[in-house]
Amino acid sequence: MDHNYFTGQLPSSLSSLKGIEEVDLSHNNFSGMIPKYFSTFPFLVQLNLSFNDFQGDVPVGRVFSNVTALSLVGNDKLCGGIPELQLPSCLLKKPRRKNMSLPLKLTISLIFGVVGLFLILFAVLFYWFKMQRKCSLTKSSLMDSFMKISYGDLLKATDGFLSGNLIRIGSFGSVYKRVLEDQTYVFVKVLNLQRIGASKSFFSKCKALRNVRHRNLVKILTACSSVDY
Incomplete structure (x- = not known):
């Protein structure tokens, strides 16, 4: 056939053709x-x-293992x-990567976008809850640092706000002196809330004096704004 x-x-x-001995093509x-x-x-020889x-x-x-029986010239x-045979080595062909279709790319991008959005939302909520808890603990510790005293305690300490315990009467309230059950010597300032601006005046004074240090200024121990505390 040559x-x-x-x-x-x-x-x-x-x-x-399993039994063939010579092939010439x-x-x-x-x-x-x-x-x-x-x-x-x-x-085959x-x-x-x-x-x-x-x-x-x-x-x-x-x-193919016998170079004298094989001709590939x-x-x-x-x-x-x-x-x-002294032939060059065969190069291994790397499989071509299939390019992703546009719908698949869009789907993957959408999934990553949604996951990223949820992660950001989770981080924001986690930070918010953490700050709320910290603020709550701060308020709780601040409240615990003040003496808890009820209106009944003040009423009893001043003998029903007896005039004998009255020190002076100001524009927005009265000041009484008395000793509590634990032998704490205190001054009790009672605001006259029927006077317009009484609360505002008191808070303004507290704000102005909160950073002032003087031996004639007494320390505020607590406040009572209801029957309980």
Whole structure:
């Protein structure tokens, strides 16, 4: 079958020729890969595929392991095989990465966007709850630092706001002196809330004097704005 004008790939039907001893397909225009079934022929002692257009990896085993029984001259696109053939190594082709479709890209971007939004929202809520708890603890500790005294305690301490315990009467309230049950000597300022501006005047004084230190200024122990505290 040599020196003809055969073209194309070798047919798979040749694989049934298990008993063949010699194959000469030289000087044709065969192309494609050299079929591996030649390496399974037990009696094949001579294989001439020279001067064709075969390409790719040369099989190994049986006739392909005997350099004197194999002729591949004139096939410049072959590679691999046994070292004695002195063919270039075959380059491993990296599988091409499939480009993601636009809908898939949009879906992935949307998922990451939603997850990122939830993470930001979680961080904001976590920070808010943390600050609320800190503020609550601060208020609680601040309240605990002041003496808790009820209206009844003040009423009892001043003998029902008796005039004998009265020190002076001001524009917005009266000041009494008395000793509490724990022997604490105190002054009790009673605001006259019927006078307009009494509360505002008191808070303004407290704000103005909160950073002032003087021996004639007494310390504010607590405040009572209801029956209980």
